[in-house]
Amino acid sequence: MIKLSDIKICVVGLGYVGLPLARLFSTKFPTLGFDINAARVDALNHGHDATLEVEDSLLQDAIHNHGFRCTSSLDDIKDCNVYIVAVPTPVDDNNRPDLRPLVGASEVVGKVISRGDIVIYESTVYPGVTEEECLPVIERLTGFRLNSDYYAGYSPERINPGDKEHRVETIRKVTSGSTPEAADLIDAMYNSVLLNGTHKAPSIRVAEASKIIENSQRDVNIAFVNELAKIFNAMGIDTNDVLDAAASKWNFIRLRPGLVGGHCISVDPYYLIEKSQLYGVLPRVMSNARRLNNSMGAYVANQTIKQMNLKGVPVKDARILILGFTFKENCPDIRNTKVIDIYHTLHEYTPNITVLDPWVNPERARAEYGIEVVHQLPENKNHSFDAVILAVAHNEFSSVDVRALAPQPAVVYDVKGVLPRNIIDARL
Numbered sequence: 001m002i003k004l005s006d007i008k009i010c011v012v013g014l015g016y017v018g019l020p021l022a023r024l025f026s027t028k029f030p031t032l033g034f035d036i037n038a039a040r041v042d043a044l045n046h047g048h049d050a051t052l053e054v055e056d057s058l059l060q061d062a063i064h065n066h067g068f069r070c071t072s073s074l075d076d077i078k079d080c081n082v083y084i085v086a087v088p089t090p091v092d093d094n095n096r097p098d099l100r101p102l103v104g105a106s107e108v109v110g111k112v113i114s115r116g117d118i119v120i121y122e123s124t125v126y127p128g129v130t131e132e133e134c135l136p137v138i139e140r141l142t143g144f145r146l147n148s149d150y151y152a153g154y155s156p157e158r159i160n161p162g163d164k165e166h167r168v169e170t171i172r173k174v175t176s177g178s179t180p181e182a183a184d185l186i187d188a189m190y191n192s193v194l195l196n197g198t199h200k201a202p203s204i205r206v207a208e209a210s211k212i213i214e215n216s217q218r219d220v221n222i223a224f225v226n227e228l229a230k231i232f233n234a235m236g237i238d239t240n241d242v243l244d245a246a247a248s249k250w251n252f253i254r255l256r257p258g259l260v261g262g263h264c265i266s267v268d269p270y271y272l273i274e275k276s277q278l279y280g281v282l283p284r285v286m287s288n289a290r291r292l293n294n295s296m297g298a299y300v301a302n303q304t305i306k307q308m309n310l311k312g313v314p315v316k317d318a319r320i321l322i323l324g325f326t327f328k329e330n331c332p333d334i335r336n337t338k339v340i341d342i343y344h345t346l347h348e349y350t351p352n353i354t355v356l357d358p359w360v361n362p363e364r365a366r367a368e369y370g371i372e373v374v375h376q377l378p379e380n381k382n383h384s385f386d387a388v389i390l391a392v393a394h395n396e397f398s399s400v401d402v403r404a405l406a407p408q409p410a411v412v413y414d415v416k417g418v419l420p421r422n423i424i425d426a427r428l
Contacts, residue, residue: 297341324392
């Protein structure tokens with residue numbers, strides 16, 4: 001097995017997870033980044049990360065002072081001996097796990113891996129994917145045998161897009177390996193760059209399971225609060241007032257209702273739901289949580305329509321402004337954003353919907369969702385709307401005079417619960 005001092009790393013997949021990890025490892029080990037997106041590779045080699053997860057100054061420092069570079073060429077990564085796979089694990093239109101990105105990344109590794117090398121997976125999966133789905137791809141291409149010709153590990157990613165406090169170097173990571181020796185080496189490798197150390201799991205399957213339940217737990221907890229919001233809204237009680245009162249107890253878990261989007265919480269539970277059913281277990285709590293959280297975009301839209309009707313504001317052909325389109329505040333990530341559900345529900349009544357979000361790449365929004373997102377309101381148009389929905393609490397929106405955009409009797413609906421109560425008509 002290779003020694004810690006001889007490690008040369010290739011990170012396969014340079015998105016929200018792979019790039020920050022590769023940049024960090026480059027400060028300690030010779031590191032290359034691999035991605036099949038040539039445009040992405042070119043931008044990174046010029047020192048800019050469009051996801052904004054790695055500041056340009058840090059990326060440029062890695063390039064100029066630590067020799068970090070990115071490539072789309074297999075020839076460039078053949079000399080590496082540790083391959084870390086960090087590609088997306090999406091679901092298909094029926095919410096079933098789509099392992100094609102993982103299979104494709106495993107094929108990349110299978111074309112370049114040598115005897116004695118190590119492959120580590122970071123992508124979120126259900127227990128068993130690494131050993132039952134990914135490694136057989138490598139072995140089919142190479143003829144290698146696990147723990148004889150090569151070794152494997154799993155260290156689940158814990159990246160939170162847009163979070164500048166819990167960054168890859170400051171979080172504690174779970175590690176695992178296919179043999180005790182491999183587990184020790186992988187653990188030492190991660191420990192060498194992490195400020196808060198690691199937790200070494202006893203097996204790859206345990207490490208996989210630990211990751212999948214992290215996001216499933218949050219999904220269930222948020223679903224409970226969203227259900228409370230629906231109940232209390234029907235009763236005419238402010239949900240946030242109830243939560244504030246309940247939070248006065250020392251062991252109450254404080255969460256707020258909201259839209260559950262993104263590539264983690266709104267996707268990962270489906271992997272465990274799918275796998276558990278193969279073992280004859282019907283995961284009712286997780287399944288119901290997914291259904292409830294997926295309903296919240298339409299719920300917000302219908303609550304806005306209800307408020308418009310109560311105030312005598314015509315819904316048909318109404319002018320509506322949606323503030324925010326990303327799945328969370330202060331980041332450009334639009335993957336699985338549930339704001340699109342608000343848009344589609346309202347679009348059944350009016351085509352006059354403006355979506356304002358300074359963080360979003362309009363071309364990407366147009367390509368992925370078929371809608372127009374603007375960075376600012378046109379100067380030559382009337383900025384008086386029949387309804388304004390604050391969907392995402394970007395910092396830029398804190399200075400917006402929402403009531404000036406929606407003068408009475410227009411409706412203001414606050415999804416995030418951050419606007420002054422005296423200017424809103426309802427909040428989630």
